Amino acid sequence: MELLIVFISALLINNFVLHYFLGICPFIGVSNRLDSAISMGMAVTFVMTIASAVSWLIYYLILVPFRVEFLEIVSFILVIASLVQVVEMFIKKASPPLYQALGIYLPLITTNCAILGVALISVLKEYSFIETLVFSLGAGLGFALAITIMAGIREELEFADVPETLKGPGITLITAGILALAFMGFSGLIK
Amino acid sequence: MNLLKEFIKGWWKENPVFVMVLGTCPTLAVTNSVKNAIGMIAAVAFVLLGSSFIVSLIRKIVPNQVRIATFIVVIATFVTMADRYLAAFYPQLSKALGPYVPLIVVNCIILGRQEAFASKNGVLASVLDALGMSIGFGIALMLMGSVREILGSGTWLGMKVFGSWYIPWQVMILPAGAFFVFGFLIWGFNSINKAFAKR
Numbered sequence: 001m002e003l004l005i006v007f008i009s010a011l012l013i014n015n016f017v018l019h020y021f022l023g024i025c026p027f028i029g030v031s032n033r034l035d036s037a038i039s040m041g042m043a044v045t046f047v048m049t050i051a052s053a054v055s056w057l058i059y060y061l062i063l064v065p066f067r068v069e070f071l072e073i074v075s076f077i078l079v080i081a082s083l084v085q086v087v088e089m090f091i092k093k094a095s096p097p098l099y100q101a102l103g104i105y106l107p108l109i110t111t112n113c114a115i116l117g118v119a120l121i122s123v124l125k126e127y128s129f130i131e132t133l134v135f136s137l138g139a140g141l142g143f144a145l146a147i148t149i150m151a152g153i154r155e156e157l158e159f160a161d162v163p164e165t166l167k168g169p170g171i172t173l174i175t176a177g178i179l180a181l182a183f184m185g186f187s188g189l190i191k
Numbered sequence: 192m193n194l195l196k197e198f199i200k201g202w203w204k205e206n207p208v209f210v211m212v213l214g215t216c217p218t219l220a221v222t223n224s225v226k227n228a229i230g231m232i233a234a235v236a237f238v239l240l241g242s243s244f245i246v247s248l249i250r251k252i253v254p255n256q257v258r259i260a261t262f263i264v265v266i267a268t269f270v271t272m273a274d275r276y277l278a279a280f281y282p283q284l285s286k287a288l289g290p291y292v293p294l295i296v297v298n299c300i301i302l303g304r305q306e307a308f309a310s311k312n313g314v315l316a317s318v319l320d321a322l323g324m325s326i327g328f329g330i331a332l333m334l335m336g337s338v339r340e341i342l343g344s345g346t347w348l349g350m351k352v353f354g355s356w357y358i359p360w361q362v363m364i365l366p367a368g369a370f371f372v373f374g375f376l377i378w379g380f381n382s383i384n385k386a387f388a389k390r
Contacts, residue, residue, distance in 0.1 A: 018366055019366050020220065021216050021219040021220040021366065021369065022216055024215040024216055024219065025213075025215060025216075025299060028212065028215070070271060070275060071271075072293070073267050073270055073271050073274065073293045073296055074264065074267040074268065074271060077263055077267050077296050078260075078263070078264070078267075081260065081263065112297070113216050113294050113297040113298075116293070116294060116296065117290060117294060120290045120293050120294065121290050124289070124290060163378075164385070165378055165381035165382040165385055166374075166378045166381070169212045169374075169377055170374050170375075170377040170378045170381065171374070172374075173370050173371075173373045173377065174370065174371060174374035177367045177368070177369075177370030177371040177374060178367075180365075180366045180367035180370055181362070181367040184365070184366075184367065
């Protein structure tokens with residue numbers, strides 16, 4: 001039950017894009033086409049779950065016993081950067097079709113603040129290992145959900161008559177605002 | 192003259208937030224009050240100045256293949272310093288900013304400036320560039336913070352702006368308001384720039 005609450009709240013209520021404002025850069029940058037948005041969402045979910053599991057292990061098995069918690073930021077970012085490389089190499093060898101689909105998005109993920117954000121927030125909230133896994137999976141799927149909805153809307157927006165100077169980031173942000181309003185409706189789901 | 196140009200370009204023409212749309216996470220997340228925005232600006236300015244200074248100093252001895260990793264470690268070091276300092280001296284502010292201080296590491300403005308500028312230019316030019324970009328970031332965050340706090344709470348830096356008749360426009364300090372204000376400010380920025388470009 002606890003786990004379900006963690007999952008739902010990461011997925012819908014405290015959606016990473018629309019509530020924590022993490023991963024805004026890909027959210028604006030890669031949301032103009034539906035299929036690439038879905039691939040990006042999947043790639044983020046995948047890396048996010050692995051990255052937060054590894055960061056959790058590093059934090060509680062290395063940093064805490066040696067009392068060097070202040071190295072958290074440096075070690076997490078290095079872990080994520082090298083992990084993305086390893087994942088990329090692994091997928092390339094193990095599953096070429098998957099690499100074809102996710103390939104170009106993987107390097108971009110290193111600078112995705114949502115990945116580091118999930119690792120930091122799980123430490124901040126003192127989640128257990130299992131909770132961290134569920135939390136990061138929920139957060140990743142939440143990101144995928146938000147970017148997919150956004151891409152769907154933006155494909156329709158192509159045909160709308162948007163003022164020249166509002167095109168691009170401007171209209172995307174205002175649309176995201178309306179989405180955020182809609183997602184506020186979920187907040188009654190959990191007390 | 193050239194140095195002056197490096198300093199001023201970040202204020203408006205290449206404003207990192209409104210024109211290049213970088214560093215959007217803190218712009219949206221911590222601008223629900225002016226006070227939080229100021230804390231964020233100070234932290235980012237410190238990290239940007241420090242890492243631009245170090246990166247431009249060591250730019251000739253860092254091999255090209257590992258430059259990004261080197262930049263990230265330099266940036267992460269300064270972020271840790273800023274984070275610890277805030278936690279020790281301004282615990283309330285540190286709590287309000289939450290994970291967004293450590294997240295300065297992945298702020299694209301900072302890595303972007305190192306990659307695009309500090310790794311190719313001398314120390315003085317890099318520091319001026321960093322200072323100019325920090326001011327541009329500051330202008331953007333102050334604008335966002337002011338609009339959101341005045342509309343959402345009816346105050347500015349805690350001081351009352353409107354009389355008791357004003358009913359705070361709550362949604363402005365909620366996430367949705369952040370997106371709206373940011374979207375409209377970008378619209379305004381683009382329109383002004385376009386009007387000037389026509390002349």
